[in-house]
Amino acid sequence: MERIEHIGIAVKSLETAGLLYRKLLGTEPYKTETVEPEKVSTQFFNVGGNKIELLEATSPDSTIARFIERKGEGIHHIAFEVDDIAAEMARLREEGFILLSEEPLPGADNKWVCFVHPRTTGGVLVELCQERSV
Ligand SMILES: CC[C@H](C(=O)O)C(=O)SCCNC(=O)CCNC(=O)[C@H](O)C(C)(C)COP(=O)(O)OP(=O)(O)OC[C@H]1O[C@@H](n2cnc3c(N)ncnc32)[C@H](O)[C@@H]1OP(=O)(O)O
Ligand SMILES: [Co+2]
Numbered sequence: 001m002e003r004i005e006h007i008g009i010a011v012k013s014l015e016t017a018g019l020l021y022r023k024l025l026g027t028e029p030y031k032t033e034t035v036e037p038e039k040v041s042t043q044f045f046n047v048g049g050n051k052i053e054l055l056e057a058t059s060p061d062s063t064i065a066r067f068i069e070r071k072g073e074g075i076h077h078i079a080f081e082v083d084d085i086a087a088e089m090a091r092l093r094e095e096g097f098i099l100l101s102e103e104p105l106p107g108a109d110n111k112w113v114c115f116v117h118p119r120t121t122g123g124v125l126v127e128l129c130q131e132r133s134v
Contacts, residue, residue, distance in 0.1 A: 001088070005081040005111075005129040006044070006051035010067050010074060014043050014056040017073075021045055021054065029054075033108045040064050042108045053079070053108065077115070079127035085112050088128055092116060104130065 011017035018029060025045050034041040039062035043054040055076060057065035067076055082088040085104045093099060098117035107113030107129060116126040 001080040001082060001128075003081050004050065005079040005127075006053045006109075007075060008053045008055055008077040008079060008125075008127065010064050010071075010076040011054050011056055012068060012073060014041055014054055017054050017056075018043050021052065025052070031109060034058060035106070035108050037105065038063070038107075040108075044109055051109075077125035077127050079113075079129050082128050082130050085114060085128050085130035089114055092128075097121065104128075106132070 009017070014032065018032075021043075022028060025047050027045060027047065029043045029045050031044040032041070033044075036058070039058045041056045041058055045052040045054075055064050057063075057068070059065070064076070089099055089104070098120045100115040100117055104112035104114050107127075110132045111129040112132050113130075114128045116128070118125045
């Protein structure tokens with residue numbers, strides 16, 4: 001793992017939460033992007049090089065909708081930047097972590113991503129992110 005890439009926050013409404021985070025952070029979001037396969041719309045803020053990712057469900061069967069149903073709005077996951085996501089996935093499998101996809105998946109903000117099951121990380125949903133070369 002290289003560094004924390006972003007903190008994911010589950011919100012009911014990007015519009016409402018976006019206004020709140022503009023006030024809270026004192027800055028505008030740099031990107032709003034829907035990732036259909038993940039059934040999420042995202043909005044990214046950059047705070048001195050650290051990123052906040054707001055996540056709204058695009059359908060009732062989205063993992064974000066289920067999270068909010070169960071736990072309410074709030075911190076959803078921690079994403080780490082990795083240089084080689086395939087190698088990191090193999091290392092984590094070796095270490096006994098449960099990965100939630102066989103292969104890296106296309107994520108938001110031009111990344112390849114993979115998630116680690118929170119039951120194997122002490123209750124924290126972890127995301128791996130590698131920059132997708134354009
Ligand atoms: C990719 C676009 C974007 C990006 O950055 O590029 C994103 O970040 S998209 C983010 C949304 N997508 C995901 O989260 C994909 C990975 N997540 C999953 O596959 C599921 O959410 C999963 C497997 C973590 C949980 O699935 P589900 O909610 O259907 O299962 P359960 O409700 O039975 O939960 C099982 C167990 O996990 C605990 N849980 C669920 N979500 C979280 C969480 N965010 N953080 C910590 N723990 C979580 C839940 O409480 C259950 O624990 P238990 O002890 O059994 O009660
Ligand atoms: Co994320």
